[in-house]
Every structure is written in structure tokens, then in C-alpha cells.
Amino acid sequence: AQSVTQPDIHITVSEGASLELRCNYSYGATPYLFWYVQSPGQGLQLLLKYFSGDTLVQGIKGFEAEFKRSQSSFNLRKPSVHWSDAAEYFCAINFGNEKLTFGTGTRLTIIP
């Protein structure tokens, strides 16, 4: 069965610390992978995407993600978080059809 999992419901990090948000999927091939961010009451903004090529992809706002086929993972990272990064982060996957399948999301809280 095709699925996407974000194991961490809520993560708290200190401003300036590094961040890694996890995303795992279940699929027999390489899907199309996306990370979106959503601030409270707002729409979703695309941070980055991967579908082929270099497995380390750079996105906006200083985020990057690494695709690891052997682990079926697409984890999002940022070396130093800012208070403005506090938001909900969704991993989303297209398994080769018209639909995006979203993970349950990870809420990021930044403490001073």
C-alpha cells in the first residue's frame, strides 16, 4: 500500500539550532516528493521537491532535503532555525497519479 509517514507530531527547537524533520514513505518505486510549509490560517507554500537527479535538493528559506532510496525517506533539514520558521510542515508525495498524498504534518515550535 502507498503511504507517507511523518513520525514526529510536534518538535521544539531553540532558535539557531539545527533542525531535521522526518518523512518516510511506502511505495515500490521512486515517487515524486515535496515538502510544504503552512503558517497558521494560511495556505501551503512549497519549500522544495525531488523527482530525479541529485538526491540532496535545496529549497527556499535555507531548507534542504535528502532523498534516501534505501531508507524510503525524504528528510527536511535546516542548519540554523529562525523564529519565523515556526509553522506546520507537511511532507507530500505523488505516487504517479493525479493526487498528492500528505503526511500528517509536524508542528515546529521555536524557543528563544
Next chain:
Amino acid sequence: DTEVTQTPKHLVMGMTNKKSLKCEQHMGHRAMYWYKQKAKKPPELMFVYSYEKLSINESVPSRFSPECPNSSLLNLHLHALQPEDSALYLCASSQDDREGYNEQFFGPGTRLTVL
């Protein structure tokens, strides 16, 4: 222009009202989507329009009626809603829904409250 706009931002309606949500994009995208998002949950797909034709209806109740008058506009007509329909309604568009690598661009959403 890489923006998807949605109106209104907020909408409060009674269970007997008829209202419409509007979505617009001028990126030349040929696929448009409606999602429903409850608090602390991911977006749930409702409808997909591809080249102005309804291609996916995720078993949405008939009190929600989508319409795509042209390639830039998408409407969602609401009638006889229930309080549990209160949610953030998101519109999105993409170049083409047949290619999975095309990212979806989301609008800011309409916050709907049904009394």
C-alpha cells in the same frame, strides 16, 4: 504571476444559505484542485479539474458543487451545509495533473464557519 487567489478570506453562513467560494490563477495552469482542511490535520482532496473537466470527485457530498467556468477560475458552490463542514478550504493549481512532478501552488484559503 505565481499566485493563486481565493475569495472571500472568511465566510460565515447558516445551514440554509447558499454561498460560493472563488479561486483564480493566471499561471496558465490546466489543473485546479479543491481541498478541505480541518484544524491540525493535512489537507484532504475534494475535487480535481483537468483541462476544465472534472476528473476526480473524492466522494464529496452533493451539498458541495464545483464549477470551472474557464481555465483560470474555479468555484465551489455551497448549499445546505452542516456545522461539521466548517474548515479551511484551499484551492490549488498545477501545470498539469497528469505529470506527478508538477508541484501544486496553493491559495491562502477561505475560512468557512457554518452555524
